[in-house]
Amino acid sequence: QVQLVQSGAEVKKPGASVKVSCKASGYTFTGYYMHWVRQAPGQGLEWMGRINPNSGGTNYAQRFQGRVTMTRDTSISTAYMEMSRLRSDDTAVYYCARDRGSSSSLSLYYFDYWGQGTLVTVSS
């Protein structure tokens, strides 16, 4: 069965960086895009970007351009999301979510499986 297991909670100071991991199992990791979505406390969901685990190609939401980097390690079926220059309003639960469509497809699809979420707290 498909599983996405994320790394544990983090506490960071403003201006620091954080790197969250998402280990995939139960399917061919390189076969599907991986997205990152965040949710501030009591708030809605915000798409951050996606990575093609096969090629390493990325697409980022404009508001995160220059501050977010998505990478992957295919040898351990793990995707990463690193955010720099953290601010207090980056405090949120960060989710990885698998795309339903193939990484070789040009079509867009929805997210079918989600990780359990990683709480990142930014506080001085």
Place this chain on the structure above:
Amino acid sequence: DIVMTQSPDSLAVSLGERATINCKSSPSVLYSSNNKNYLAWYQQKPGQPPKLLISWASTRESGVPDRFSGSGSGTDFTLTISSLQAEDVAVYFCLQYYSPPYTFGQGTKLEI
């Protein structure tokens, strides 16, 4: 960016009654070349990640009870729970995947 607006923000429904949640997109999320609406619905319970209920506006995910149904096309969509159960208490979100950046509705909190 495509703006997704849900209504209402919160909703209280009695057990066994019908619940209706609306989602409006601006602009349309209907792709004319394949006549598909790029709209999904998710359910989120406290402390859990979202769970996919419906894709392509009306295709129920395997394992999702048939009391959940989706309808609509173009810019106006509806999620209906035909007979509310206690376990349906959650926040519901719509998602458009027609065009990046993917965008969600603000959520509708469903209570009994």
